[in-house]
Amino acid sequence: MSIFINKKTKLIVQGITGRDGSFHAEQMKKYxxxxxxxxxxxxGGTTVADIPVFNTMEEAxxxxxxxxxxxxxxxxxxxxxxxEAVDAGIKTVVCITEGVPANDMMKVxxxxxxxxxxxxxxxxxxxxxxxxxxxxxMPGTIVKKGNIGVVSRSGTLTYEAIWAxxxxxxxxxxxxxxxxxxxxxxxFIDCLDAFEKDRSTKAIVMIGEIGGSDEETAAxxxxxxxxxPVVAFIAGQTAPPGKRMGHAxxxxxxxxxxxxxxxxxxxxxxxxxxxxxxxxxxxxxxxMKKAKQKKASTKTKK
Amino acid sequence: xxxxxxxxxxxxxxAKIPVSSGxxxxxxxxxxxxxxxxxxxxxxxxxxxxxxxxxxxxIKYAENAEAAKVLAQQILGMDLKGLTxxxxxxxxxxxxxxxxxxxxxxxxxxxxxxxMVSSAGGVDIEEVAAKTPEKIFKLYVDPIEGLKKYQARNLxxxxxxxxxxxxxxxxxxxxxxxxYWEVDASLVEINPLxxxxxxxxxxxxxKINIDDNGLYRQPVIATMRDLNEEDPYEEEARxxxxxxxxxxxxxxxxxxxxxxxxxxMDLVKRYGGExxxxxxxxxxxxxxxxxxxxxxxxxxxxxxxxxxxxxGGITRCDDVANGIVAAFKELNPNVPVVVRLTGTNEKExxxxxxxxxxxxxxxxxxxxxxxxxxxxxx
Numbered sequence: 195m196s197i198f199i200n201k202k203t204k205l206i207v208q209g210i211t212g213r214d215g216s217f218h219a220e221q222m223k224k225y226x227x228x229x230x231x232x233x234x235x236x237x238g239g240t241t242v243a244d245i246p247v248f249n250t251m252e253e254a255x256x257x258x259x260x261x262x263x264x265x266x267x268x269x270x271x272x273x274x275x276x277x278e279a280v281d282a283g284i285k286t287v288v289c290i291t292e293g294v295p296a297n298d299m300m301k302v303x304x305x306x307x308x309x310x311x312x313x314x315x316x317x318x319x320x321x322x323x324x325x326x327x328x329x330x331x332m333p334g335t336i337v338k339k340g341n342i343g344v345v346s347r348s349g350t351l352t353y354e355a356i357w358a359x360x361x362x363x364x365x366x367x368x369x370x371x372x373x374x375x376x377x378x379x380x381x382f383i384d385c386l387d388a389f390e391k392d393r394s395t396k397a398i399v400m401i402g403e404i405g406g407s408d409e410e411t412a413a414x415x416x417x418x419x420x421x422x423p424v425v426a427f428i429a430g431q432t433a434p435p436g437k438r439m440g441h442a443x444x445x446x447x448x449x450x451x452x453x454x455x456x457x458x459x460x461x462x463x464x465x466x467x468x469x470x471x472x473x474x475x476x477x478x479x480x481x482m483k484k485a486k487q488k489k490a491s492t493k494t495k496k
Numbered sequence: 497x498x499x500x501x502x503x504x505x506x507x508x509x510x511a512k513i514p515v516s517s518g519x520x521x522x523x524x525x526x527x528x529x530x531x532x533x534x535x536x537x538x539x540x541x542x543x544x545x546x547x548x549x550x551x552x553x554x555i556k557y558a559e560n561a562e563a564a565k566v567l568a569q570q571i572l573g574m575d576l577k578g579l580t581x582x583x584x585x586x587x588x589x590x591x592x593x594x595x596x597x598x599x600x601x602x603x604x605x606x607x608x609x610x611x612m613v614s615s616a617g618g619v620d621i622e623e624v625a626a627k628t629p630e631k632i633f634k635l636y637v638d639p640i641e642g643l644k645k646y647q648a649r650n651l652x653x654x655x656x657x658x659x660x661x662x663x664x665x666x667x668x669x670x671x672x673x674x675x676y677w678e679v680d681a682s683l684v685e686i687n688p689l690x691x692x693x694x695x696x697x698x699x700x701x702x703k704i705n706i707d708d709n710g711l712y713r714q715p716v717i718a719t720m721r722d723l724n725e726e727d728p729y730e731e732e733a734r735x736x737x738x739x740x741x742x743x744x745x746x747x748x749x750x751x752x753x754x755x756x757x758x759x760x761m762d763l764v765k766r767y768g769g770e771x772x773x774x775x776x777x778x779x780x781x782x783x784x785x786x787x788x789x790x791x792x793x794x795x796x797x798x799x800x801x802x803x804x805x806x807x808g809g810i811t812r813c814d815d816v817a818n819g820i821v822a823a824f825k826e827l828n829p830n831v832p833v834v835v836r837l838t839g840t841n842e843k844e845x846x847x848x849x850x851x852x853x854x855x856x857x858x859x860x861x862x863x864x865x866x867x868x869x870x871x872x873x874x
Contacts, residue, residue, distance in 0.1 A: 295710040300639040333809040348755025406604040429758040440739040440754025440776040
């Protein structure tokens with residue numbers, strides 16, 4: 195089991211014939227994802243890695259009932275691709291593209307929500323449910339199947355954390371990168387909620403960074419709604435105010451969005467924040483042991 | 497991307513928002529000539545990309561052209577919060593009756609643009625938000641539906657009671673909302689929006705921050721970039737498709753991925769060092785990027801060691817290794833460099849690196865600690 199993607203995921207790759215699209219379509223297929231089709235206007239009828247290519251999402255969905263799509267399309271066309279996917283009936287759209295204008299994203303977000311679909315990203319590495327499916331660019335070689343859910347705003351920092359967990363023999367249920375932009379389709383809360391409801395996830399790792407207040411909102415949500423152990427890591431404690439640190443959404447504005455504020459908010463509700471991504475496994479092991487002991491003692495009390 | 501007051505005012509004027517546009521002067525003589533033409537008291541306003549110019553002495557009232565020349569002399573070349581004033585805007589001084597605030601900003605939590613108005617204008621809005629938040633009225637606008645006329649009117653009624661001024665303000669708010677979308681802004685602000693003795697409603701100041709991601713489709717706005725206001729190395733990095741922010745320390749950092757780069761900086765501090773910079777070489781494995789990155793970092797004399805921290809997923813470690821070898825050949829660094837390459841093709845990378853005989857590390861913590869150790873030996 196997992197969140198948002200699993201063995202039943204049927205994936206269409208939008209922008210499949212481009213450099214990134216073709217490379218990653220093949221990688222995902224090799225990993226075991228059911229990549230059912232690709233879409234690039236003008237390239238219908240061709241194939242990429244034996245995957246049939248269609249001219250439009252509409253054409254593709256007539257032949258093949260996909261439920262998920264992933265977008266490897268330049269910023270100028272990414273938003274259009276999201277609308278096209280949602281309008282064609284795709285339920286989960288993953289947008290890898292970095293550089294999408296934030297104002298476009300406000301409109302897209304409202305639209306996708308209205309349609310009852312899920313958008314993940316943009317500017318994200320996608321997600322991977324080890325042994326089941328991979329949608330995006332996360333390397334399959336660093337993950338291991340297990341029961342830890344990982345949610346992060348980052349790309350390679352996420353890999354660092356996943357690798358630390360894998361080395362500590364703490365496999366993952368689903369690893370999801372929600373993206374580094376200011377306006378994203380799926381936030382921490384959405385993933386935390388899904389992880390809490392996912393039977394195969396026993397504990398959660400949450401990786402945040404400066405900018406916005408998603409981590410603070412997540413802290414409050416965890417206090418009220420999440421019973422599983424959570425360990426966090428927040429990047430950007432040494433980031434100067436007012437500067438965009440790579441990610442469009444990683445900026446301390448008007449004094450708010452600092453790493454210190456986020457760490458304080460998490461600590462306030464009892465969520466430990468690791469000092470380094472390599473320390474996450476030990477902290478998590480400890481939390482999970484304590485949770486197990488608590489459960490055992492309440493059982494004996496009964 | 498930030499733009500100057502005078503540029504924001506040009507954009508507002510094009511949108512038919514009443515502004516006190518004024519004219520630019522780059523020398524005291526020019527300031528004199530502009531003020532002479534206006535033939536009335538003027539404001540001499542430093543054009544730099546910082547807030548609080550008034551408090552810092554960058555905005556002054558000049559009774560006449562001669563005074564304008566003297567003030568321009570003082571303000572041009574002045575250091576305002578780290579930036580040198582190269583231009584001043586000469587505007588006609590107004591007989592101000594009231595000062596208000598109108599701003600529109602992208603609200604991340606609701607994912608909507610929020611319009612804020614306040615009768616506490618002409619002061620730092622963040623201070624108002626902190627001390628007297630009840631003076632700020634907010635409206636979250638449906639990004640698909642847009643701003644309705646009555647909504648703009650409701651906001652205007654928070655600022656004025658006179659129906660003539662209400663209508664003018666409502667019109668300005670609607671036009672400001674349109675500007676926000678048209679120029680791919682992340683923030684548009686009029687502070688203060690004033691009323692004068694003639695009953696006019698005018699934007700005395702203008703601020704627009706542009707979403708960098710929107711620049712590709714804003715060719716005119718893109719030309720408004722002022723390189724004088726930016727760090728030359730940050731500019732060089734941007735052109736080389738690197739993300740770079742200069743800091744003050746001695747440990748240079750080259751990392752792939754923004755989150756990982758921030759974490760690496762944080763760990764430098766944690767283990768007792770000071771990061772010299774933030775640098776993300778991004779996802780592509782292009783060896784030239786490593787050379788560009790190294791060049792920018794080596795240009796800072798404070799740097800006493802450089803760490804290269806790569807977790808290669810899509811990025812191939814052997815490509816980065818080739819970049820490191822090329823960088824050593826071309827740049828011949830005079831400071832120790834320690835490398836950590838984990839992930840795709842790490843074994844091939846290790847072989848390639850033998851050519852430069854560098855200290856290596858296996859983990860993020862190790863590479864940071866080693867870089868600090870080596871810097872201390874310098």
